[in-house]
Amino acid sequence: MLAVQCKMARAAIGWGVRDLAKEAGVSPDTIARLERGEELKASTIEAICSALEAAGVEFIPENGGGAGVRLKGEKHDK
16 A cells, blocks of 8 residues: 555545544654655554445556545445
């Protein structure tokens, strides 16, 4: 997951940094560090990705058109 994908995912589901931090079990500072492009442990990124995916986010790999996100369905409530 790229920093921009995290920001786009939060925007897509209407979550703030604190919302994502709570759902992923990390601190808001950790989310901010990720979104600034700082390196985090793989397990931390996995926890953040899992929280976003559970909320209905699907990550799109960079395939010539740039990395992105989309919603799987309507399951994107906090």
